[in-house]
Amino acid sequence: MNTRLSFCFLLGIILVAFLQPSCAVAQPGTARFVFRRGLMGTQFNVIFYAPDSLTAQRANAAVSARMDSLNQIMSDYMDGSEINQLSATAGSGQWVPASADLFNVLKKAQAIARLSNGRFDPTVGPLSLLWRRAVRRKEFPTDKERRRARRAVGYKLMELDSTTRSVRLRRKGMRLDVGGIGQGFAVDEALAVFHRFGIQSSLVDIGGDILADESPPDKPGWRVDIGSGKAGDADTTTILLKNAAITTSGDTYRYLEHNGRRYSHIMDPRSGLGLRHFVRATVWAPDGYQADALTKVFSVAGLQKSRRLLSRFPGVKLLILENKKGKMHAWQSAPF
Numbered sequence: 001m002n003t004r005l006s007f008c009f010l011l012g013i014i015l016v017a018f019l020q021p022s023c024a025v026a027q028p029g030t031a032r033f034v035f036r037r038g039l040m041g042t043q044f045n046v047i048f049y050a051p052d053s054l055t056a057q058r059a060n061a062a063v064s065a066r067m068d069s070l071n072q073i074m075s076d077y078m079d080g081s082e083i084n085q086l087s088a089t090a091g092s093g094q095w096v097p098a099s100a101d102l103f104n105v106l107k108k109a110q111a112i113a114r115l116s117n118g119r120f121d122p123t124v125g126p127l128s129l130l131w132r133r134a135v136r137r138k139e140f141p142t143d144k145e146r147r148r149a150r151r152a153v154g155y156k157l158m159e160l161d162s163t164t165r166s167v168r169l170r171r172k173g174m175r176l177d178v179g180g181i182g183q184g185f186a187v188d189e190a191l192a193v194f195h196r197f198g199i200q201s202s203l204v205d206i207g208g209d210i211l212a213d214e215s216p217p218d219k220p221g222w223r224v225d226i227g228s229g230k231a232g233d234a235d236t237t238t239i240l241l242k243n244a245a246i247t248t249s250g251d252t253y254r255y256l257e258h259n260g261r262r263y264s265h266i267m268d269p270r271s272g273l274g275l276r277h278f279v280r281a282t283v284w285a286p287d288g289y290q291a292d293a294l295t296k297v298f299s300v301a302g303l304q305k306s307r308r309l310l311s312r313f314p315g316v317k318l319l320i321l322e323n324k325k326g327k328m329h330a331w332q333s334a335p336f
Contacts (some may be wrong), residue, residue: 008222030217033086039067040075040183042207048194049201049217058199063190063204065288070189073102074182076125076175083176087125090152091172092239095161095305103165105178105185106158112293114180115312119300120293121269125175126152129272131267140258146272148173153269173227182246187211203241204288208248211288212241226282246336249281249295255323269299275299278323281306284336286315303331 001051031047033056037044046063050056073082082102089096098106109122112127126149134141150171159168169176178185182204190204200214203222211220222239226248239246249266256263256274263274281298283293298306303322310318310333319332 003039012336031056032216033060035064037064040071040186040206041077042183043205044207045205046190047203047222048199050199055199056195057224058200059194059333066189066193066316067186067206070101070182073099074105074178074185076177083178086167087169087175090169090174093168095159095164095168096164098165098167100165101189101330103162103167105168105181106176107160107162108185109178109181109288109293110158110186112290114296116301116309117295118270119268119309120180121153121155122178122181123153123155123158123169123174124267124269125177126150126173127269127272128177128179128267129175131265131272135256135265135274138256140256141272144210153272158331177200179235180296181289181293184211184245184288187245189290204310207333209245209288209292210241210247211245211291212334213243213281215242235296236238238315244284244286245291245297246282246284246289247285247301264299267297268300273316277302278321279303280321282319282336283311284317290316303329307331 008188030051030231031053032047034045034047044067046060047057048059050059067331072078075081076083078084082099086096086098086102106122109120112120113122130141130145130149144216147263152171152175157170157174159170159246187204187206187209188211189209191202194202194213202213204211210224215221222240222320223237223240224246234300235310255265261274262274270276279299279302281295283291283298287292290313296316298320301309303320306318306320312315317334317336321328321330
């Protein structure tokens, strides 16, 4: 049975705390700090509690440096990034040593690809380049272009050797793309940096990939508003987030229309085309990388198949809305 949700039509995640001043006294011995900057083509925000401004500045600088380092490793938009250098070896037969960070994110991505039966795929680069261009130019890709790109896609074509921390891409033309998991991986790493500074109460947000650590002082959790994202729609619900991540994916603003059909910017890596039905998934997970990647998995799977897939990801909660043939259906696995 579908559950009717009071807040329905999820899209945006709004951090109530970000509306406050950048530094405020929380309780004796601690203060609240907020820092913002651009990162990975979106907005990067952190809120945390520290004993003094010097500790806060040092912690924020270390987190910011860590984010820049990860961007240089994982971004497929940068010609000299490590992931693009690795992609350039595709089809050579070489086992290529990888940094600990790149190997780690690829290993997590490959695990999710297997568990989702390819609904998430870190080798989707050739298809994602093609579809991104199509959405940007409003030009539908040809069958020939899609066939050529699909030949170079398949997570089973990416081999990982944990002993030597090496990667081999078996087919020429392969191109790695961890955009569907990278921001979630980055927020996990940001919290690890805060821990090195003894900071346990923090919240990190990269473009809506949100990860909360321990609660703010004297609070049960971080207040996060989940809103519709529809113009003029103020319908939101507030959840308390603690030691968990939350992410939402949807296609309200970016899509492509072709021959009277609407295709989402969210692409099914098995077909190379955007989803043809409206779907929006909000995932609550123990860590950022799972929340990030699984929004794509469940969006591609759709409501009914997601209900079966969810059992493969312990500790994960899902809220999914789907519109097929003019009927809106919603299902939530458990309260967030």
